[in-house]
Amino acid sequence: MHKINRVTIVGGTHGNEFTGAFLIKKFEQLPDLIQRPSFETITLLGNPQAFAAGKRYIDKDLNRAFFSEDLQNSTLSSYEDIRAKAIYQILGDKNQSQVDVIIDLHSTTANMGLSLMLGSYHPFLLQLASYLSSVNPEVKVCYTQAEKGSNFLRSLCELGFVIEVGPVAQGVLNAEWFQKTEKLIYTVLDYLERCNQGSIPESENTLTFYQFIGTIDFPRNEYGEIQAMIHPQLQFRDYEPLTPGDPIFLTLDGKTISYEGTSTVYPIFINEAAYYEKGIAMCLTEKQIDFRF
Known part of the structure; x- marks a missing residue:
């Protein structure tokens, strides 16, 4: 170096x-x-x-x-x-x-x-x-x-x-x-x-880190208007595991939308205010453990 x-x-x-x-x-x-x-x-x-x-x-x-x-x-x-x-x-x-x-x-x-x-x-x-x-x-x-x-x-x-x-x-x-x-x-x-x-x-000589794999937007209607918010059980749970079937959004009329992925992920930047304009409700990561360098 x-x-x-x-x-x-x-x-x-x-x-x-x-x-x-x-x-x-x-x-x-x-x-x-x-x-x-x-x-x-x-x-x-x-x-x-x-x-x-x-x-x-x-x-x-x-x-x-x-x-x-x-x-x-x-x-x-x-x-x-x-x-x-x-x-x-x-x-x-x-x-x-x-x-x-x-x-x-x-x-x-x-x-x-x-x-x-x-x-x-x-x-x-x-x-x-x-x-x-x-x-x-x-x-x-x-x-x-x-x-x-x-x-x-x-x-x-x-x-x-x-x-x-x-x-x-x-x-x-x-x-x-x-x-x-x-x-x-x-x-x-x-x-x-x-x-x-x-x-x-x-x-x-190991490192636990979170690898970015993608983003999820809020559910929207045909006009681009948000139709659901971050589910209360997910809010502020950055870096915590989100498994298929877990609550992810709550519609404006109170219905739960579950995560439909096929594997456990670790959301970050959940409900970041600056990302509303970018069409991002959260970023998804995979947890990588004991990465050797």
């Missing part, structure tokens, strides 16, 4: 996710908190206009604006497209990245706890994830997609990943999740420092 020289912490990629945005504000005021002897740590407020407006975005989702072809397309002129190009110039792409690690901070209305969202099976990320989950049982690890051609901000760096915390209401600063996220960031930075010093912290 090459030496880590520069780390970027990004917050406010979505303007109404205040946990990360206000941590960036804190680190800007107290930069020594995130500096380590062997590498530089810089901060970036991802979407300043959306943050100022208290909105997720101005024109479009910034965290879906990093396809390589979009970054090179001069005809895309929305605020977020322009902002994505500016961030690209600051951080660079995976092949010519100006940073070694990107930590992109997000919060969710779903009961995701402390989640580490990975986009690749890079051995270093797996080692980091294994360590973080071993020292903090609250940390869950998700593998969401391969980063080649990804439109996520984290994909601008080979060692980019997301810290997703919740449940936190949109546009609300929650002290508990602020402190837990801050503590996890320090743990990550300390780990990177020890790696540079040649003393990688010990952890078990």
Whole structure:
């Protein structure tokens, strides 16, 4: 593993996710908190206009604006497209990245706890994830997609990943999740420092993680209107098993709709407020245990 020289912490990629945005504000005021002897740590407020407006975005989702072809397309002129190009110039792409690690901070209305969202099976990320989950049982690890051609901000760096915390209401600063996220960031930075010093912290050579396999939308009528909600027995049960026949939705007139899959899955981002517009009621994962790397 090459030496880590520069780390970027990004917050406010979505303007109404205040946990990360206000941590960036804190680190800007107290930069020594995130500096380590062997590498530089810089901060970036991802979407300043959306943050100022208290909105997720101005024109479009910034965290879906990093396809390589979009970054090179001069005809895309929305605020977020322009902002994505500016961030690209600051951080660079995976092949010519100006940073070694990107930590992109997000919060969710779903009961995701402390989640580490990975986009690749890079051995270093797996080692980091294994360590973080071993020292903090609250940390869950998700593998969401391969980063080649990804439109996520984290994909601008080979060692980019997301810290997703919740449940936190949109546009609300929650002290508990602020402190837990801050503590996890320090743990990550300390780990990177020890790696540079040649003393990688010990952890078990196994990792339990959740592999993304798909999404489920709410039941809708022919006009696209939602006809059912998350069943009360499923609400806030992120990372818990959902088996065929379990309640999944409750119609507006009180009828239960059961899960019709053929195997046990583990839903995450259940009833995430920001995903209503994306046609997603929850994401489904498979639990992978004792993955060796």
